[in-house]
Amino acid sequence: MTCPRPCCEGSGPMASERYNPRDTEPRWQAWWAENRCFEAREEAGKPKYYVLEMFPYPSGRIHMGHVRNYTMGDVIARFRRAAGYNVLHPMGWDAFGMPAENAAIERGIHPASWTYDNIATMRGQLKSMGLSLDWSREVATCDPSYYQHEQAMFIDFMNAGLVERKVSQVNWDPVDHTVLANEQVIDGRGWRSGAVVEKRELAQWFLKITAFSDDLLSALDGLDKWPEKVRLMQKNWIGRSEGMRFTFAVEDAHGKTLDDGLTVFTTRHETIFGASFCAISADHPLSKHLAQHDEDLQAFRKEVAALGTSEENIEKAEKKGYPLGLYARHPFRKDVKLPIYAANFVLMGYGEGAVFGCPAHDQRDLDFARKYHLPVIPVVAPKGTDPKTFTIGDEAYVEKDGEDTVLINSGFLDGLSVPEAKEKVAHRFEVEGIGTRKVNHRLRDWGVSRQRYWGCPIPVVHCDTCGVVPVKKEDLPVKLPEDVKFDKPGNPLDHHPTWKHTSCPACGKPARRETDTFDTFIDSSWYFARFCSPQAGMPVVAEAARYWMPVDQYIGGVEHAILHLLYSRFFVRAMHKTGHIHLDEPFASLFTQGMVIHETFRTEAGDWVLPADAVHKEGQWFHATTGEPLLVGGVEKMSKSKKNVVDPETIIAAYGADTARWFMLSDTPPERDIEWTESGVEGAWRFTQRLWRLVNDVAELGKGAASGAGDGLELRRAAHRAIAAITDDLMNLRFNRAIARIFELANALGTAMAVKDKSVALTEAIREAADFLVLAFAPMMPHLAEEAWQLLGHRTAVVNSAWPKADPALVARDDVTIAVQVNGKRRDELTVAKGLTQAELEPLVLALDGVKRALDGKSVAKIIVVPDRIVNIVCKG
C-alpha cells in the first residue's frame, strides 16, 4: 500500500502535496470561462431552470451576506445543471442609488466612475468565488442600454393609465433630500438615512399599484412555493378590509343642516346604534376649512402634525379631540346627534379620514369617550346576556373568534348575530341611498419621484402650453448629463445649466425636462426579465421570456419581503398589461436566506474592534496590536458600524473559495442566521484536505486481488443511499443535511479504504463511491471536484458530467432493524427480513431478552406492529 502521508517517500507527486486552492481555483475558473460552460441558450425540449439571486448594489466590495446568497444559488444552479436542466443563472448590478452620489459629494468622484469601479472590483470578487454565472448576460441598471427600456415602459404605463401625477403629502427625508415611498419609511424614519421623516406637499409621479391591490392579494394564494411568512407580510401590507362607506347628515349648533354631509368608512357598520360621536382627521378637508377661522383648531392641527407617526409617540399619545361645533345626525335614531371632533387618532390617509366612534366596542373610541364624557352604549353582547346589566368598564368589548354573540340596544338589529346584522344594516343603507359597501386597502400608490441625480431620468417634459408630455420613444433614452456638480444641496439635475431646457415633444415650444429620477426600486422590478434577452432593442423579447420566465428559484434576504418583491409583482403585471411580458408572477419559488452573524468585540473604552484584530489567549480576548483586553459582546448581524465583519476576499485568499462555500452551507439551515466562526472555517478547510487525501488514496488503488476481503456491497449501498438522500435534500434546499450525508459518504469510503487486501468487488465499489462522492460535493466545492475528478482518471469535466443516479435496488433495504417497545419504552431491537407480518414478528419479539425482562411475568394485552419500523407490546399488571 502507498502511504498517503506527505512525509513518505515513494508516493506520487500529486499525493505528496496538500490541496492548494490558490493554484487550482483560478485555473478551473479560467477553464470554465474559456469553454463558456455557463452561457445559457434556449433549447426547445430541454427542461429549463432559472436560478436567480437578488443582484447586488455595487457598494464597493462583496460581503459575507453576498457569499452566502450566491453560494446557495450556485449550488442550486450546478446541481440542476448536472441533473439535466437547461440552467439560466445570470448576474447584474443594481447600480443606481444614493451612495454613489454621496461619494461624489464627499470625495469628488463622479457617481458613474465610482459605480463602475466598484462593479469591476466586485465582479472580480464574485469570479473568485467560482460561481457558475452566465457573465455574457451581465447588466447594470445605470447603463442607458438598460434604463432606456425602463423609460419606454414608463411611457407605455402612462398611456395605459397606470401612472399618475398628483400633489400629495409625501414622506420627505431631510438627510437624503428626497421623497420616500411608504414602504421605505420604517418606524417613522428613512430606510437608508435613518432620519426622522417629515411630511411635505409635493407634485409627484405615482405608479398605480393600487389598481392591482386585489389581484396582488389573491394571487398570493397561488405562490405556494413562497415562504408563508412573506406571503403574510404582503397580505398585511396590502391590508384589504371590507366595510361600508356612508354619509351622515350634518348640522351646526343652531340645528341648521349643512350642504355637505360627513362621509365615513367603517368595517363595523352593525355597531351603528352604539355610535356616540364622529371623529375626523386633523388633515381632513373639513378640518382644514374650519381652521381658517378658528385659531384654536389651527393650534390643534399643528399639535397633531408635530406628533408624527413613530411608534413611541403613538404608544404614549393620549386620544385627543377638538370639538368642531358640528353634529352628525344618526341615520336610524333621528333624535340622536353625534358631536363631530377633529381627533389625533384618525388618519387622513386611510378610508375617508373620518369615522364614527363606537366606544363600547373599540378601545380607542372608548378612551376618547371617557375623556370627553360621551355615552358608551354596548350593542354586541355574548348570547344570553341581559342587555340591562351588560356594561362596559375600562375595556371595550371585542368578541373573540367563534364566540356566540347577539346585537342588543340596536332597534331593528336586536337579536341578530354580527354577520346577520352587518348584512341587514348594509342593505338598509343601500336602500336608503346613504351608503355603499366598500373595500378598502391599506396599500397606497407607489410614489416613484426622487430628487436625485444618480437614477433613471423620468422621460417627460413640462410644457407651459401642453402640460406634461412624455418624451417621444424615438428620442429615448433621456440620458443623464455627465457634467454635473454636487457643490450644493438638492438635485444636481435641477441645478444643471442646460440639461433641463428642451423643447416640447408636442408643440415644439421651449419646455422643461422633468428633473426627478425614478426610485431605484423600479430598476430592480424587471431586471430578472431583462436577463432573458439582455441585449435586445426592446425591454424583453417575447420568445426568450416565454422560454425562461418565471424565475424558478429566487433567493435573497427577507428584508425585501415587501419592498422589492411587492414592487416586482406589480411591475410585471403592468408589463403584462402593456404587452411586454406574458405573465403576472415573476418568481415561482422564493427562498429567503438568513443573515451572517458574528461575535462583537470592543475595548474597555467602548470602541468596536475587528475580529481580525482580536486574539484569543488563555480564555481571554486581547487586541492583536495594542494588547489591551477586549470585551466580547453579542453575536449580531455583520455590520461595518460594529466592525464584526470578516472580509470574504481575505478568507478566499487564505482558504480558497471552496472552503468558504462549504462553511456557508454546513451545519446551519439556510433560512436561519449563520454564525461565522474561525473554527468552523478551519473545519471546512480540513475537510477539503481530507477529501483530497481520500481521492488520492483511491486514485492510487491497485487492482485488488480476487481473494481479497470485502464484497463492497455495504459501501455500494451507502453510496447509493447517500446519493438518493443528497438529491432529495438539494431539491429542497436543505444544504446542511446534504452536507451531513456527504460527510457520511466520506466516512464510509474511509472505512472501506482501511480494509487491507481489498477484493476486486470492494475496489470497484470504492471507485464508484469515490466518483459519487466527488460528483455529490461538486455543487458546493466545484474547484476541488474538478481537480479530484481528473485525479480519479476521468477525461471529462465535472461541469459536463451528469448527476449520479441511485440504484433503487441498492437504496432499498432487505432487512430492517425494528425497535421493540414495551408500553411505549424501547426495550430491545430486532433485525429481520423486510416485510414480516404481525404473526411472524410476535413470537420473535416475545423471545427477546430485553422484552422478557421488561414483561417480568406481566400479561400481554395487545401488540401494535408498524411494519418494518416498530413493535409496541402493551401489557398490564
Add this chain to the structure above:
RNA sequence: GCGGGCGUGGCGGAACGGUAGACGCAACGGACUUAAAAUCCGUUUUCCGCAAGGAAGUGAGGGUUCGAGUCCCUCCGCCCGCACCA
C-alpha cells in the same frame, strides 16, 4: 395591541406521530512526533452502576394516542413583521 415564528447536549443542529441527539464543531483520552501542527483511533445528554443494565430527559403544566420533540389547550421566554388602518 394585532399577526407570525421559535424554544432539543458545551455549541451549530438531526429526527414520515414510531429507537431523541444523525452530521459537524468544541472538549477530553490515546497513537505517531525530539516537539508542535497535521493526521489516525477512541470517549462525550444527565444520574445510579465495575459491568450487564436501569432511571430521567426536547422551556413549564395539562390533554389526545399503543406510542408525542412532533398534534391540541394553558402559561413562560426569545425573535421577526405591522402598528391609532376605523
